[in-house]
Amino acid sequence: MLNYNVVVIGGGPAGLAAAIEAKKNGVDNILVIERDRELGGILQQCIHNGFGLHEFKEELTGPEYAERFIVELRNMGIEYKLDTMVLDMNQNKTISAINSTDGFMNIQAKAIVLAMGCRERTRGAISIPGARPAGVFTAGTAQRFVNMEGYMVGKKVVILGSGDIGLIMARRMTLEGAQVQAVAELMPFSGGLTRNIVQCLDDYGIPLLLSHTITEIKGRDRVEGIVIAQVDEKFKPIPGTEKEFECDTLLLSVGLIPENELSVQAGVDMDRITSGPIVNEAMETNIEGVFACGNVVHVHDLVDFVTAESRRAGASAAKYVNNELKKEGTTLKTEGKNGVRYIVPQVVRPENIDKTLDLFMRVDNVYHNVEMVVKIDGKEVKRMKKRHVAPGEMESVKIKKEDLSCADGSKIEVYLEKEACLKKEVYLEKEGA
Amino acid sequence: MKKHELVCIVCPMGCRLDVIEEKEKYTVLGNKCPRGKDYGVKELTNPTRVVTSTVKIEGGLLNRIPVKTNGDIPKDKVFECMKLLDKIQLKAPVKAGDIVLKNIFNTGIDVVTSRSM
Numbered sequence: 297m298l299n300y301n302v303v304v305i306g307g308g309p310a311g312l313a314a315a316i317e318a319k320k321n322g323v324d325n326i327l328v329i330e331r332d333r334e335l336g337g338i339l340q341q342c343i344h345n346g347f348g349l350h351e352f353k354e355e356l357t358g359p360e361y362a363e364r365f366i367v368e369l370r371n372m373g374i375e376y377k378l379d380t381m382v383l384d385m386n387q388n389k390t391i392s393a394i395n396s397t398d399g400f401m402n403i404q405a406k407a408i409v410l411a412m413g414c415r416e417r418t419r420g421a422i423s424i425p426g427a428r429p430a431g432v433f434t435a436g437t438a439q440r441f442v443n444m445e446g447y448m449v450g451k452k453v454v455i456l457g458s459g460d461i462g463l464i465m466a467r468r469m470t471l472e473g474a475q476v477q478a479v480a481e482l483m484p485f486s487g488g489l490t491r492n493i494v495q496c497l498d499d500y501g502i503p504l505l506l507s508h509t510i511t512e513i514k515g516r517d518r519v520e521g522i523v524i525a526q527v528d529e530k531f532k533p534i535p536g537t538e539k540e541f542e543c544d545t546l547l548l549s550v551g552l553i554p555e556n557e558l559s560v561q562a563g564v565d566m567d568r569i570t571s572g573p574i575v576n577e578a579m580e581t582n583i584e585g586v587f588a589c590g591n592v593v594h595v596h597d598l599v600d601f602v603t604a605e606s607r608r609a610g611a612s613a614a615k616y617v618n619n620e621l622k623k624e625g626t627t628l629k630t631e632g633k634n635g636v637r638y639i640v641p642q643v644v645r646p647e648n649i650d651k652t653l654d655l656f657m658r659v660d661n662v663y664h665n666v667e668m669v670v671k672i673d674g675k676e677v678k679r680m681k682k683r684h685v686a687p688g689e690m691e692s693v694k695i696k697k698e699d700l701s702c703a704d705g706s707k708i709e710v711y712l713e714k715e716a717c718l719k720k721e722v723y724l725e726k727e728g729a
Numbered sequence: 730m731k732k733h734e735l736v737c738i739v740c741p742m743g744c745r746l747d748v749i750e751e752k753e754k755y756t757v758l759g760n761k762c763p764r765g766k767d768y769g770v771k772e773l774t775n776p777t778r779v780v781t782s783t784v785k786i787e788g789g790l791l792n793r794i795p796v797k798t799n800g801d802i803p804k805d806k807v808f809e810c811m812k813l814l815d816k817i818q819l820k821a822p823v824k825a826g827d828i829v830l831k832n833i834f835n836t837g838i839d840v841v842t843s844r845s846m
Binding site for chain 2: 333334340343344345346349355356357359360362363442443444445446471472489490491493494495499597598684689
């Protein structure tokens with residue numbers, strides 16, 4: 297049996313930040329377990345710029361952002377194991393893992409940080425009809441092939457889903473000489489950041505078809521064409537609107553799901569909306585001493601937010617190991633309503649808050665000119681005007697510690713209130729110059 | 730007077746800009762930071778972009794290494810820049826920030842590696 301104070305599962309941005317922060321908070325004997333051949337996680341394949349604006353006040357590429365943390369981790373002498381797969385963990389915080397040099401390992405941890413990230417939804421998850429020819433990739437897989445392994449995945453491409461990875465791959469494939477025919481999006485708005493629509497689609501004249509979906513994939517051995525149709529409000533294809541695009545490749549950018557097989561097996565309580573663990577203000581799950589951070593908790597749109605959240609998890613894990621995390625006192629619950637789809641953390645113990653509590657949330661639709669209201673125990677504590685909110689852009693709210701002094705079991709509610717009229721609008725309609 | 734509606738791409742905030750053009754003078758509205766103002770004017774007069782891509786590398790962990798322009802280059806030179814990158818072959822080890830191509834198109838901008846390998 298190997299013994300560590302803190303074991304971090306996952307060596308991506310979340311795991312790196314958590315491990316470094318745990319060390320900075322006075323804990324030694326930390327292990328990071330990574331299943332890939334190097335640290336850095338998915339950042340290593342995200343070679344585009346735009347990372348680190350909050351964290352470093354400069355625009356870095358994914359590998360650059362990762363390298364800064366990898367170098368810091370190494371300089372601190374934090375131990376890590378690559379090419380290592382965690383097979384199982386349990387409520388006693390015993391982990392079993394395997395790799396080709398150490399063989400099978402049993403590892404006992406005082407605290408565990410879950411930082412396994414997320415994975416892409418595939419063709420199976422959205423049930424596209426038709427044959428199963430070669431040439432259908434998730435956008436992230438294509439990104440890894442093109443940016444790391446050096447393989448081009450196709451010449452004529454159609455993309456389904458307008459998440460950020462799909463948009464960024466539209467530009468990447470175009471730069472590498474492919475012809476991107478169209479990006480189809482089921483919803484009446486894009487799931488990606490608006491700046492990505494501008495610099496990845498508009499720059500290269502790639503059409504974005506909102507309220508459209510794929511009704512057929514043509515081809516037997518290799519994709520030969522894609523049929524795209526418009527959908528009605530119930531997302532049902534409208535007959536007669538079908539258009540065929542000749543192509544050899546289909547990229548799917550249809551959502552990310554937190555990767556929680558290990559967590560569920562160990563008995564971690566999950567949130568049905570985020571598909572991640574239910575966590576408290578310390579990013580601790582229902583299993584004492586098991587923390588979670590990054591995309592394994594909820595899918596973030598900026599890595600800077602992942603880093604901030606993971607630092608909280610790492611610092612909390614250190615506090616837990618040093619017996620400084622407070623369990624007594626009141627416990628509050630958060631609840632998103634009226635347009636607010638979910639809030640992380642779901643549980644708050646004011647005793648552990650230093651100055652302010654940060655709540656992170658996503659809205660369920662595109663809204664213009666609304667007010668975001670925070671109520672604790674029925675009493676309004678905060679109100680913010682929002683010109684524009686969208687599901688693709690995470691919102692956050694800071695609450696002062698003194699506002700949190702209320703009875704055990706109280707609710708912190710966040711919801712949207714209409715200013716003039718709560719209008720669901722299709723954005724991007726009027727944009728583009 | 731002409732009004733242009735733009736989305737700022739400088740940072741993930743994605744501010745919605747109104748750029749008012751009057752006798753070759755530009756007024757930017759809606760930006761939350763000074764960089765948005767610069768972007769609004771530049772986008773209408775001389776649009777530029779940062780290019781990120783990969784080049785071949787020998788003897789590294791991978792066959793490709795990511796590179797970027799260390800500043801923005803004219804938008805119409807992006808594909809030309811990609812062509813230059815096609816011809817490059819590096820040898821490991823390299824450090825992040827090593828110069829791959831110096832002063833491309835006389836812009837004063839270099840192409841540099843964006844990771845160590």
